[in-house]
Amino acid sequence: MTLIAFHDGIENASLDTWHYHLTKSDPQISVIALSDSKANDAEIALVWNPPDGRLAELKNLKLICSLGQGVDHLWKDQKRPQSVPIIRLVDLHMSHALSQWVIAVLLDFLRDGPFYRENRLKREFNKLPQTNTIAMKVAIYGIGAIGSVVAQNLQSLQFDVSGWAQTPKTERPFKQKIGKHGFESLLHSNLIHICLLPLTKNTKGLFSQDVFNQMPKGSYFINAGRGEQVDERALLQAVRSGHLSGAALDVFCEEPLPVSHPFWNEPKISIWPHIAAQTDPATTFEQIARAIYAVKSGLAPKNLVDPNREY
Numbered sequence: 001m002t003l004i005a006f007h008d009g010i011e012n013a014s015l016d017t018w019h020y021h022l023t024k025s026d027p028q029i030s031v032i033a034l035s036d037s038k039a040n041d042a043e044i045a046l047v048w049n050p051p052d053g054r055l056a057e058l059k060n061l062k063l064i065c066s067l068g069q070g071v072d073h074l075w076k077d078q079k080r081p082q083s084v085p086i087i088r089l090v091d092l093h094m095s096h097a098l099s100q101w102v103i104a105v106l107l108d109f110l111r112d113g114p115f116y117r118e119n120r121l122k123r124e125f126n127k128l129p130q131t132n133t134i135a136m137k138v139a140i141y142g143i144g145a146i147g148s149v150v151a152q153n154l155q156s157l158q159f160d161v162s163g164w165a166q167t168p169k170t171e172r173p174f175k176q177k178i179g180k181h182g183f184e185s186l187l188h189s190n191l192i193h194i195c196l197l198p199l200t201k202n203t204k205g206l207f208s209q210d211v212f213n214q215m216p217k218g219s220y221f222i223n224a225g226r227g228e229q230v231d232e233r234a235l236l237q238a239v240r241s242g243h244l245s246g247a248a249l250d251v252f253c254e255e256p257l258p259v260s261h262p263f264w265n266e267p268k269i270s271i272w273p274h275i276a277a278q279t280d281p282a283t284t285f286e287q288i289a290r291a292i293y294a295v296k297s298g299l300a301p302k303n304l305v306d307p308n309r310e311y
């Protein structure tokens with residue numbers, strides 16, 4: 001019997017679906033809510049943003065599986081059992097979903113979606129000249145499993161894509177810039193800036209007022225990384241002043257975005273409720289089942305997180 005303690009939010013909306021898929025792969029598995037006292041005996045935690053201190057109460061815990069591609073939600077828990085390995089999801093379906101979101105918001109901006117929706121409300125048939133996007137320069141910050149897919153999909157739409165990483169990656173089929181100098185050179189030379197970075201101490205607050213100032217006037221900013229990578233006041237100021245032509249955001253410092261947040265009043269900021277790539281149990285349960293099998297057999301699971309790197 002393998003007991004999995006599960007938490008995807010207060011309502012545990014996907015618990016039954018995970019139970020269905022995981023027991024299909026191994027009938028000896030049982031998935032129960034992390035909040036249930038029986039979960040104290042669990043060997044596996046399958047979680048998103050678990051309540052602080054709860055994982056420390058699971059004395060048989062052998063593996064923590066993040067229910068997302070990001071793991072920053074786990075670092076917030078100071079009492080998290082440090083010796084228990086963590087894995088994250090790496091899923092081509094999620095990478096493609098995220099890539100579709102980036103393409104949707106980017107093309108909506110470039111093909112004047114807000115203007116035509118406004119027209120629609122006013123029953124007006126006005127036109128704007130179309131923007132030429134062939135060879136338009138796009139910078140993607142973060143070129144791991146997700147960023148690489150986004151980069152290649154944008155390349156196939158004829159954008160001129162460069163990717164940024166903090167340290168050199170293996171060969172990629174698009175241009176790469178590395179480190180601080182690479183970051184600055186991309187800021188200066190691109191009109192579209194897409195953040196897909198994991199949240200770590202190195203990326204927290206990365207998109208500051210100074211960084212927005214270095215982007216060419218008229219740049220567009222897209223964020224599907226994490227809200228805390230952005231100085232939200234600086235972004236708002238850059239958009240309001242007209243230095244940036246707008247932004248599309250799927251992530252925010254505080255989620256849900258508070259109703260009083262000034263972003264809601266800025267029509268050039270497109271707001272999305274953290275849906276760019278949603279976890280689908282049907283496409284990810286196999287990697288969780290394989291990781292459980294590996295850990296129970298004394299082997300290292302795939303997609304292990306490096307606590308020093310923080311992702």
Ligand code: GLV
Binds near residue numbers: 070
């Ligand atoms: C979503 O933000 C994820 O980490 O998968």
